[in-house]
Amino acid sequence: MSLTPTPVVAGLFAGDGDDFTLLGTRCRACASVFFPREEFNCRNPGCQGGDLEEVPLSRRGRIWSYTDSRYRPPSPYVTNPELPWEPCALIAVELEAERMVVLGQAVPGITVADLAVGMEVEAVPGVLHEDAETSWTTWKWRPTGVTA
Numbered sequence: 001m002s003l004t005p006t007p008v009v010a011g012l013f014a015g016d017g018d019d020f021t022l023l024g025t026r027c028r029a030c031a032s033v034f035f036p037r038e039e040f041n042c043r044n045p046g047c048q049g050g051d052l053e054e055v056p057l058s059r060r061g062r063i064w065s066y067t068d069s070r071y072r073p074p075s076p077y078v079t080n081p082e083l084p085w086e087p088c089a090l091i092a093v094e095l096e097a098e099r100m101v102v103l104g105q106a107v108p109g110i111t112v113a114d115l116a117v118g119m120e121v122e123a124v125p126g127v128l129h130e131d132a133e134t135s136w137t138t139w140k141w142r143p144t145g146v147t148a
Helices: none
Strands: 003-007 021-027 050-058 060-069 087-093 101-107 121-131 134-143
Touching: 060 101, 087 121, 101 121
Parallel strands: 003 134, 101 134
Antiparallel strands: 021 050, 060 087, 060 121, 087 101, 121 134
């Protein structure tokens, strides 16, 4: 039986493989870009705009900060309590063009020992959790030049 790939939160990313991208919104009045998406109003306090358009965000950026997650996160994060918790690296990345910071997990196999502030990384599709029927998908950060 094949698991159904389903985004953890719809509308935050699109594509797969080389065409994978995070999705944000841009205010047509002031050109401010937002992630996660904004559906109704510009978040810029100096703008009264509300005409927003979906935009693909930079796929690459540089590590702004990072840490590791050594504890099982609380609800609503989904983990299988029957399995031992596996630590993962968490990365804050400043996107190349937008100059905004986006958080996410590192791809499996990358630890904090492999990371450095300023290192270039790219957003790639990843799996956050699987259950009997669904593969819950998200984005993960992978150092450029690393294949996995």
